[in-house]
Amino acid sequence: MNSEFEKQWAAISRGAVDLLPLEEFKSRLKQSIEKNKPLRVKQGFDPTAPDIHLGHTVGIRKLRQFQQLGHKIVLIIGDYTAMVGDPSGRSATRPQLSYDQIMANSETYQKQFFKILDKSVTEIHYNGEWFAKMDFKSILELAAKFTVARILERDDFEKRFKSGTPISIHEFLYPLMQAYDSVAIKADVEIGATEQKFNLLTGREIQQDYGVEPQVILTLPVLVGLDGHQRMSKSIGNYIGIDEPPGEIFGKVMSIPDSLIYSYFELATDIPETHLKEIKAALESGMTNPMNIKKELGQTLVAQYHDAEAARTAREEFERVFSRKEIPEDVPEFDASGYGGRIWIVQLLEDSHIVNSRGEARRLIRGGGVSIDGVKVTDEDLELALKNGQMIKAGKRRHLKIKI
RNA sequence: GGAGGGGUUCCCGAGUGGCCAAAGGGAACAGACUGUAAAUCUGUCGGCGAAGCCUUCGGAGGUUCGAAUCCUCCCCCCUCCA
Numbered sequence: 001m002n003s004e005f006e007k008q009w010a011a012i013s014r015g016a017v018d019l020l021p022l023e024e025f026k027s028r029l030k031q032s033i034e035k036n037k038p039l040r041v042k043q044g045f046d047p048t049a050p051d052i053h054l055g056h057t058v059g060i061r062k063l064r065q066f067q068q069l070g071h072k073i074v075l076i077i078g079d080y081t082a083m084v085g086d087p088s089g090r091s092a093t094r095p096q097l098s099y100d101q102i103m104a105n106s107e108t109y110q111k112q113f114f115k116i117l118d119k120s121v122t123e124i125h126y127n128g129e130w131f132a133k134m135d136f137k138s139i140l141e142l143a144a145k146f147t148v149a150r151i152l153e154r155d156d157f158e159k160r161f162k163s164g165t166p167i168s169i170h171e172f173l174y175p176l177m178q179a180y181d182s183v184a185i186k187a188d189v190e191i192g193a194t195e196q197k198f199n200l201l202t203g204r205e206i207q208q209d210y211g212v213e214p215q216v217i218l219t220l221p222v223l224v225g226l227d228g229h230q231r232m233s234k235s236i237g238n239y240i241g242i243d244e245p246p247g248e249i250f251g252k253v254m255s256i257p258d259s260l261i262y263s264y265f266e267l268a269t270d271i272p273e274t275h276l277k278e279i280k281a282a283l284e285s286g287m288t289n290p291m292n293i294k295k296e297l298g299q300t301l302v303a304q305y306h307d308a309e310a311a312r313t314a315r316e317e318f319e320r321v322f323s324r325k326e327i328p329e330d331v332p333e334f335d336a337s338g339y340g341g342r343i344w345i346v347q348l349l350e351d352s353h354i355v356n357s358r359g360e361a362r363r364l365i366r367g368g369g370v371s372i373d374g375v376k377v378t379d380e381d382l383e384l385a386l387k388n389g390q391m392i393k394a395g396k397r398r399h400l401k402i403k404i
Numbered sequence: 405g406g407a408g409g410g411g412u413u414c415c416c417g418a419g420u421g422g423c424c425a426a427a428g429g430g431a432a433c434a435g436a437c438u439g440u441a442a443a444u445c446u447g448u449c450g451g452c453g454a455a456g457c458c459u460u461c462g463g464a465g466g467u468u469c470g471a472a473u474c475c476u477c478c479c480c481c482c483u484c485c486a
Contacts, residue, residue, distance in 0.1 A: 164482050227431085228442090237431090255441040291440045322441060344453070360433085363448055367434045381453075395434060396441070 004033050008069050015062070015267065017194050018219040020201070025216040028188060032071070041066045042187035042215070044076035044127070044178060045113075047105035048234065051241035052112040054301070055193075055223040055232030058267045060116045062191055062220055067118055071189075074123045075113060076181050077106045080131040084174045112243055115305060123185075130184045131177065142176050145209045146202070151175065154198045175199045179206035182215050191218040195231070223267050228257035246302045250314035253298035254322075258290040261297055269300045327391055331401040336386050341404075345370070345382040354398045361394075369395045 008029060012019075019025045032039045043059050045052075052060075063073050082102045110124070134142075151172050152158050160167050175198060182190055182203035190200050197219050204214035222231045225238030232239045240252045256264065265271060265279055279296075282288040295315055302311035320326045334352040336343065349361040349370070364370050365380040371393045372384065390402035 166481065226441095251441055253441090258440085258442050261442095289439050290442070291438095294440065294442075318441085323439095346453070357451065358453075359451065360449090362454080364434065367448060368436090369434045 005030055008033065011065050011069060012218070014065075015220060016218050017221055018197065018217065020197075020217050020219075025189075025218075028216055032188075038071045039066070039188040040072050040074055040186060041189040041191065042074045042076060042182060042185060043191050044078050044081065044181055045109060046078035046082040047102050047109050048082050050105050050108045051234060051239070051243055052109060053232055053234065053239035053241050054264070054268045055225070055239060057116060057242060058220050058223050059191055059193065060113065061268075061270075062218070064117055066189075067121065072123060073117060073121070074125065074185050074187065075117075076185070077109060077124065077126045078178075078181075079103065079106060079126045079128040081127055081174060081177050081181075084170050084177065108243070115242060125181075125185060127177065127181050127184070130180070142180060142206075143173065145206060146176055148172070175202045176206065179203040183207050183210045183212050186212055187215045188213075189218060190215050191220065193222045193231075194219045195222060221263070221267060224260055224263065226252060226256055228260055240301070242305045246306050246310040246314040247317055249302050249305065250298040250311075250318050251322075253301060254291075254294055254318065256294070258294070261290060261294055264297055265300075269297070270304060271300060322396065327393075328399055331391065331399045333401045333403045334392075335404075336402050337404045339386060341386050342383050343386060345372075345377060345384050346380060348384060348392070349394060352392075352400055354392070354394050354400055364394055 005026075009026065012029070028039065031037070041063060043063055045056065063075075067073050079099075079102050082105075083099070106126070113119075114122075152161060154175070157167060157172075159165075178199045179202040181187075183206060187203070187207075190203055192200050197217070200215075200217040200219070204217070207214045224230070225232035225236060226240070227236070227238045230236050230238060240249055244252075253264070262280055262283055265276060271279075279293060282293060283290065295318075298318070299311040299315050302314050317329060321328045334348075336348070339348075345365070346358050346361040349355045349364070350358050355361045355364065361370075362380050365377050368376055368378075370377040373391050374393075386402055386404060388402065388404045392400040392402065394400070
């Protein structure tokens with residue numbers, strides 16, 4: 001029994017930043033093992049965008065570990081909280097989404113969750129299940145359980161308040177809603193990123209107010225996005241979606257700053273501990289070209305969300321197109337048969353939607369970014385004699401094959 | 405309700421009558437280089453076959469030869485007081 005606890009504790013605490021309150025957490029786990037009663041482990045996701053990205057997977061992968069240890073995972077799809085938008089870590093109010101948009105997103109969310117989690121043993125709830133039924137009186141009761149001073153303890157609110165950035169009342173409700181989710185599903189454990197700590201702890205207090213045994217909490221590091229500074233987020237656009245095509249995932253991985261390589265391995269992949277150590281050593285020694293380690297990261301992630309074959313292809317494709325500057329495998333064709341054999345290059349770029357405007361086409365040409373069959377275009381007035389199979393390249397990623 | 409301060413291009417932010425398609429930074433895109441769609445450096449960064457013209461500085465009117473800049477009304481945000 002004791003060794004079972006040690007085993008579980010090691011798995012659970014790996015990679016975690018905070019386990020609070022620590023002793024309570026341990027005893028809850030012990031009890032669960034002794035009584036053979038799985039812990040109810042909760043995490044909420046607001047379907048504010050159609051994609052689950054690598055940042056989400058940090059938590060989801062932790063959930064899977066719990067699941068593999070036999071605990072009960074309870075996913076909350078925050079259809080109601082999404083209408084507020086979690087202000088955590090944000091410096092401005094989120095735009096409010098329409099309900100239809102939210103529902104459409106939650107569809108894709110569910111599909112993507114179960115790329116990682118085992119659907120058959122996962123409990124899933126929309127928080128609209130309870131919030132839609134709440135009347136105003138119940139909302140007042142909930143709101144009365146917390147004070148403005150307490151909520152202003154939260155760093156992001158405090159900053160906004162002090163700097164005079166608007167905070168709407170409904171944003172104050174967010175932590176209470178998330179906390180109430182824990183009441184509704186009787187969570188034993190709630191997990192989230194470190195920036196969620198306040199919300200998670202609020203859950204404890206509100207649960208007690210409603211006579212439910214308070215949850216313990218587990219926080220995980222925030223995954224930094226492609227830009228290397230801000231947290232990975234859909235709204236910032238610095239993310240890798242797990243549903244993206246192999247080439248996209250691989251390419252985006254290659255675009256992260258070298259400094260992020262290790263944390264991506266640590267937080268977003270399944271590689272064993274021993275290999276993780278090797279990677280750390282390799283990065284620190286400077287003996288290995290970080291590019292190669294990054295390629296391995298890209299391949300690992302593609303394999304994780306597609307398969308090993310796709311990963312290999314993505315890598316080969318990347319090496320072909322970007323390292324050797326050759327032509328990619330699949331180039332979109334453009335039917336240019338209607339031009340009578342000749343076309344102004346700028347017009348061609350615009351008509352094929354490879355650029356957004358003629359101005360952009362001109363600029364690209366001036367900057368030396370356009371080539372035809374490998375020959376750089378220097379004249380923006382060029383009247384191109386069209387040939388079947390001609391390859392047009394605009395910038396490093398946009399290719400076009402002429403079809404007549 | 406009162407007093408004051410604001411709303412500028414994707415974002416932040418400068419600009420208070422012509423030199424403003426609007427400084428600077430960020431993002432983005434491109435080029436060079438390379439060890440990568442890293443880093444670094446350089447360039448571009450509203451639209452138009454490019455000449456000038458058109459659209460843009462919260463909205464609608466107005467003053468003026470000329471308005472992001474001045475006036476009027478309206479909308480929105482912030483601060484302090486009540």
